[in-house]
Amino acid sequence: MLTANPNPNPVHTEAAHAAPDSRRTQPPARRVRRRQPDGGSKKPRRSVLLTVLMTLPLLYSLMPLVWLAINSTKSREQLFSTFGLWFGDDFALWDNIVGVLTYNDGIYLRWLANTVLYVAVGAIGATLLAALAGYGLAKYEFPGRRAFLAVVVGAVAVPSTALAVPAFLLFGELGLTNTPWAVLIPLLVTPFGLFLLYSYANEAVPNEILDAARVDGAGEFRIFFTMALRLLSPALVSIFLLEVVSAWNNYFLPLIMLNDPSWFPMTVGLNQWNNQAATADGEVITHLVITGSFLTIIPLIIIFLVLQRFWRSGLAAGSTKG
Secondary structure, three states: OOOOOOOOOHHHHHHHHHHHHHHHHOOOOOOOOOOOOOOOOOOOOOOHHHHHHHHHHHHHHHHHHHHHHHHOOOOHHHHOOOOOOOOOOOOOHHHHHHHHHHOOOOHHHHHHHHHHHHHHHHHHHHHHHHHHHHHHHHHOOOOOHHHHHHHHHHHHOOOHHHHHHHHHHHHHHHOOOOOOHHHHHHHOOOHHHHHHHHHHHHHHOOHHHHHHHHHOOOOHHHHHHHHHHHHOHHHHHHHHHHHHHHHHOOOHHHHHHOOOHHHOOHHHHHHHHHHHHHOOOOOOOHHHHHHHHHHHHHHHHHHHHHHHHHHHHHHHOOOOOO
């Protein structure tokens, strides 16, 4: 007599009962660690030769800064009578700072304000214009796009000093020499920054995101100011820092464009102080020139310390795969 099998598939039943036991009896999976190329140690290799080679440029870069910091603490008499890489008998840093800020009716503060004006307007304006042009060149098709890109790449190879004299003649025809515009307008143009933004926008701003925003009804300006600028922020910080340094150290262009000392930046003004010793009845104020030069680098160091993490993250973008 045939009876219904209460367990129609005994194999599955046994497997179902056996499965938990097998999971309990199997040993836990072990993580497989890849062996490091240097024998398992994660510590970086040390090379004496590479350390020496890197120490030499470090000393070359720091030695002028150390000399400047030490000699800014000396008086005019001790500046030429003591060893250059060690302090003098008197610590005259505060007296030198007061002398810098009060000499010639405080013209140093005017030069400092002029430098801040040139740096702020020049760096911010150049970064914004480079972002607009680089993003438009990377994400939009228009007639002459390739020719415009070729001109930009060619302009990167032209040194700015080679354009200073033609720019002086052009601004002279326009009547803009000896005005702040003769310094500000050339600072707003940065072919290298434009090319850097173009290259970065091609990689960091996906076209799919832009198409999705257009489908949702966003306009082009809204897409640029609310989405593209955030994606381009590492490159923007990099260009801003480069432009800050370039405008802060700008010397040759203001030298040929400006005659009025009240519009000098600090670079041209301090050089004027240094050259007045060679004139008839000129007062030697080398200690004030050195102290003023030391004060000029402090804001630049602060800007770099604040913004360097953004610059570093921008340079590392795209170097790894997720």
